[in-house]
Amino acid sequence: MRSARGPERERGPFVLFGENMVAHTLEYDRETPQFLGFDVWQAEEERFLPFGDAEFVFESIGLRTVPVVERRDATAFGDEYGRGADLDYEIPESAYREGRAEGVVLRNDERGARAKVVAEAFRERHESADDEPETDTERLVDRYCTERRIEKAAHRLVDEGEWAQLRMPMMEDLPMAVVDDIFAEEHREIAREDWEIDAAELRSRVSSRCAPILQDRVD
Structure with a gap:
């Protein structure tokens, strides 16, 4: 596959990342696609594609991508919402249901950094049990x-x-x-x-x- 930015760029193989929309565990008010893509890993160069190129890859095989909430300067975003463990970002309203989205993916294409912020109600992890894990x-x-x-x-x-x-x-x-x-x-x-x-x-x-x-x- 090649990028929309030019025939000489973005050959596969690719690894696709996205969210499988499972309506049985989270009820949606509107019809949803079966899969929403949010990232593409270019295996040969070992890097994530910029989102515009990732969109092209998904579209070329008939898949949709997650809605873009906003585009911000990374420094300004960090100054407003914090960084790392101190990140305090409010999950926006969902495009597919009444109420907040399940989460957002934060991307810094310049640094190749990614973070997934999941709303508290939908976290797929839990606190450790009373017995501390040993391995x-x-x-x-x-x-x-x-x-x-x-x-x-x-x-x-x-x-x-x-x-x-x-x-x-x-x-x-x-x-x-x-x-x-x-x-x-x-x-x-x-x-x-x-x-x-x-x-x-x-x-x-x-x-x-x-x-x-x-x-x-x-x-």
């Missing part, structure tokens, strides 16, 4: 393997179907679907943590969380 794998599961994420992955396995279509044999595929979703959504934060992840332990711990949730929905 990096346990910390990852404790932070990211939430009930909402498991439900979302289960719906994808039945092609966004209703809960009545869920069956316990899905446990064969559900844990890895949850793991895939965790790394697709949270890979940058996980990389910054520099955790040592044990693959067998990860699958076991995710499976132990998936089983009772799926059983409860099937019953």
